Amino acid sequence: MTAQANGKTGESPEIDTAKIDSAVAQAMPARSADDMPLLRIEGVSKKFGTFPAVDGLSLDIRTGEFFALLGPSGCGKTTLLRMLAGFETPDEGRILLGGRDIAPVLPHERPVNMMFQNYALFPHLSVRDNIAFGLKRAGMARAAIDTRVAEMVALVKLDGMEKRKPDQLSGGQKQRVALARSLARRPKVLLLDEPLAALDKKLRESTQLELMELQRRLGMTFIVVTHDQEEAMTMANRIGVMDAGRLQQVATPRDLYEAPASRWVAEFVGDVNLFNGDVTSRDHRRLTIATRDGGAIVVSEPREPVTRTVVSVAIRPEKVKMSRRGPAPDAAGSQAINRLEGVVADVSYLGGSTVYKVKLDSGAVVRSSVANTARFDTDTYDAGQRVVAWFTPDDCVVLER
Amino acid sequence: MSTRRIFAQPARYAAIAPYLWMVLFFLVPFGFVLKISLSQTAIAQPPYLPVFDFAEGWAAITAAFSQLSLDNFGLLASDSLYISSYLRSVVVAVISTLMLLLIGYPVAYGMARLPQRWQPIAMMLVIVPFWTSFLIRIYAWINILQHDGLLNKVLLALHVVSTPVVWLSTDTAMYIGIVYSYLPFMILPLYATLSKLDASLLEAAADLGASPRRAFWLVTFPLSLPGVGAGALLCFIPILGEFVIPDLLAGSGSMMIGQTLWLEFFTNKDWPVAAAAAVALLVLLVPPLVLYDRLQRRTLESAK
Numbered sequence: 001m002t003a004q005a006n007g008k009t010g011e012s013p014e015i016d017t018a019k020i021d022s023a024v025a026q027a028m029p030a031r032s033a034d035d036m037p038l039l040r041i042e043g044v045s046k047k048f049g050t051f052p053a054v055d056g057l058s059l060d061i062r063t064g065e066f067f068a069l070l071g072p073s074g075c076g077k078t079t080l081l082r083m084l085a086g087f088e089t090p091d092e093g094r095i096l097l098g099g100r101d102i103a104p105v106l107p108h109e110r111p112v113n114m115m116f117q118n119y120a121l122f123p124h125l126s127v128r129d130n131i132a133f134g135l136k137r138a139g140m141a142r143a144a145i146d147t148r149v150a151e152m153v154a155l156v157k158l159d160g161m162e163k164r165k166p167d168q169l170s171g172g173q174k175q176r177v178a179l180a181r182s183l184a185r186r187p188k189v190l191l192l193d194e195p196l197a198a199l200d201k202k203l204r205e206s207t208q209l210e211l212m213e214l215q216r217r218l219g220m221t222f223i224v225v226t227h228d229q230e231e232a233m234t235m236a237n238r239i240g241v242m243d244a245g246r247l248q249q250v251a252t253p254r255d256l257y258e259a260p261a262s263r264w265v266a267e268f269v270g271d272v273n274l275f276n277g278d279v280t281s282r283d284h285r286r287l288t289i290a291t292r293d294g295g296a297i298v299v300s301e302p303r304e305p306v307t308r309t310v311v312s313v314a315i316r317p318e319k320v321k322m323s324r325r326g327p328a329p330d331a332a333g334s335q336a337i338n339r340l341e342g343v344v345a346d347v348s349y350l351g352g353s354t355v356y357k358v359k360l361d362s363g364a365v366v367r368s369s370v371a372n373t374a375r376f377d378t379d380t381y382d383a384g385q386r387v388v389a390w391f392t393p394d395d396c397v398v399l400e401r
Numbered sequence: 402m403s404t405r406r407i408f409a410q411p412a413r414y415a416a417i418a419p420y421l422w423m424v425l426f427f428l429v430p431f432g433f434v435l436k437i438s439l440s441q442t443a444i445a446q447p448p449y450l451p452v453f454d455f456a457e458g459w460a461a462i463t464a465a466f467s468q469l470s471l472d473n474f475g476l477l478a479s480d481s482l483y484i485s486s487y488l489r490s491v492v493v494a495v496i497s498t499l500m501l502l503l504i505g506y507p508v509a510y511g512m513a514r515l516p517q518r519w520q521p522i523a524m525m526l527v528i529v530p531f532w533t534s535f536l537i538r539i540y541a542w543i544n545i546l547q548h549d550g551l552l553n554k555v556l557l558a559l560h561v562v563s564t565p566v567v568w569l570s571t572d573t574a575m576y577i578g579i580v581y582s583y584l585p586f587m588i589l590p591l592y593a594t595l596s597k598l599d600a601s602l603l604e605a606a607a608d609l610g611a612s613p614r615r616a617f618w619l620v621t622f623p624l625s626l627p628g629v630g631a632g633a634l635l636c637f638i639p640i641l642g643e644f645v646i647p648d649l650l651a652g653s654g655s656m657m658i659g660q661t662l663w664l665e666f667f668t669n670k671d672w673p674v675a676a677a678a679a680v681a682l683l684v685l686l687v688p689p690l691v692l693y694d695r696l697q698r699r700t701l702e703s704a705k
Contacts, residue, residue: 118599
């Protein structure tokens with residue numbers, strides 16, 4: 001980034017909250033008495049040729065939620081979003097908005113708005129006219145349009161830029177215009193397609209917080225599509241992880257990370273150590289699993305009893321502790337402790353934490369992430385050093401698929 | 402900074418090329434034409450006076466200069482033949498360009514919306530007529546439009562008309578010929594602009610409540626204006642000086658400036674008046690060219 005570009009994008013990033021309150025009342029849709037979700041997706045499928053982009057997907061989204069669709073590229077998340085906007089029609093299934101099937105409703109008649117990944121600002125129109133575009137189509141009076149545009153411009157901190165054309169704006173400013181334009185009509189649902197992908201890291205982080213604040217203030221329902229798990233976890237109340245056109249798991253960010261539903265989700269969201277093995281015994285809500293790479297691992301029985309015998313054990317790297325001779329007896333209270341002995345093969349210092357790769361005697365590699373809590377850490381390990389990697393049964397997640 | 406220096410030298414030389422081209426193939430010949438336009442007609446070889454003779458020395462050249470006059474331009478202004486030729490040229494060029502836009506825009510729009518793999522084929526179909534000589538294509542139109550030509554045969558067979566219609570040697574025939582000949586020049590720049598149009602802009606327009614028709618007028622059309630300008634000028638300018646098509650297809654009642662020019666030059670052997678007519682035509686073309694240049698510059702600036 002050049003100094004000039006920084007100057008352009010560096011204007012105060014926080015949202016002016018005082019001006020938003022007036023918009024809240026109108027933006028807040030009335031809750032239906034029977035607690036029907038705002039948006040219900042029922043068994044929706046969409047094929048492109050023979051390729052199933054979205055495959056029998058069902059999902060409920062409630063009013064006021066900040067929902068993230070997370071998945072690798074080509075997983076169908078954007079297709080799903082485009083079906084909600086009306087740019088694609090489902091081959092099968094129904095999409096209900098406020099209880100009404102919106103399949104026959106054309107895109108320009110839907111009470112949803114979308115913020116496009118490339119922003120799709122009209123290059124021949126000024127910032128003001130871009131924001132006013134949707135309001136004019138709604139047949140709003142001129143004075144009301146002026147008021148609303150001014151409100152939106154203040155909301156996204158673009159004061160003084162109203163007359164500029166999109167090509168006279170920085171990336172961050174374009175993103176704000178796109179956001180203001182999609183919010184101006186006060187849609188029931190705002191769809192955001194990779195809204196921050198084009199911004200640099202610092203700006204992306206501050207804009208994430210802005211979007212959250214905005215969504216909370218306006219009480220609007222946001223559905224954001226992203227391939228960036230950190231972004232999804234930062235912003236969303238709930239995340240739907242998609243792969244191959246299906247939802248793999250829908251959960252809060254914490255549950256997604258701490259209680260992934262499958263090996264695929266565990267590996268896609270964050271970093272994970274996986275051990276495959278067989279359940280050999282169970283007692284006192286403890287399972288013992290004989291793994292090929294890590295020997296016998298004792299895990300806590302999950303809330304839903306394990307039915308299969310062939311399972312995987314997942315342990316997040318930061319749950320794997322390191323020591324020279326194994327943990328002191330009181331380190332894990334009365335819990336049984338899983339100990340894996342090996343040699344430090346690789347050390348990656350990442351600033352906030354250090355990641356050790358420990359090569360076990362079985363040949364498998366276990367990753368351990370240790371927070372660097374002190375500037376001069378005496379508790380570091382060097383490559384080639386013999387160590388014990390250990391974790392408690394509660395640190396483990398048993399995965400059946 | 403260092404990269405800039407590396408590219409500076411070749412870039413400076415390359416920048417000379419278009420100027421060299423202009424001087425060699427435009428300014429020098431134009432100088433000749435301008436000089437002839439200021440001369441007097443004569444029964445001689447070449448058929449005008451004075452002739453610069455550099456062998457006679459400096460005095461002869463200054464003497465020749467003193468013989469130059471604007472009389473021919475005075476003739477152009479006073480004789481209604483020339484003024485009506487110019488007017489007819491402008492009227493024909495304006496009407497033809499409008500018709501070309503009305504036909505070319507939908508064609509280019511349709512082409513740009515074809516599936517990706519069909520677009521090169523459509524482009525070929527537009528260009529293919531160029532493979533046949535222009536004159537042969539105009540003669541083919543004479544065949545189609547003549548008294549017992551294809552068009553009349555079809556109309557008679559379909560009982561649309563009971564007696565053959567006179568097509569040939571009418572303005573209708575001329576407009577058919579012009580529109581047919583210039584259509585690719587209208588379609589290609591329009592297609593180039595329309596195919597570059599970001600499809601997500603139309604989705605954004607729809608998303609913000611614009612029906613497809615509104616989206617066309619509010620987004621597609623304004624963004625295609627550079628293509629409209631390019632196509633219109635690419636057609637308007639050569640049609641203004643068109644000679645062959647009106648000569649072969651239109652009646653002999655009124656002439657376009659190109660025909661008048663031909664008449665003066667070849668039939669009357671009056672090179673000076675023909676040259677003056679040509680210079681006047683060029684002057685007539687300056688305003689649309691300046692307009693085009695300004696339009697182009699504005700698009701380039703906004704594209705930055």
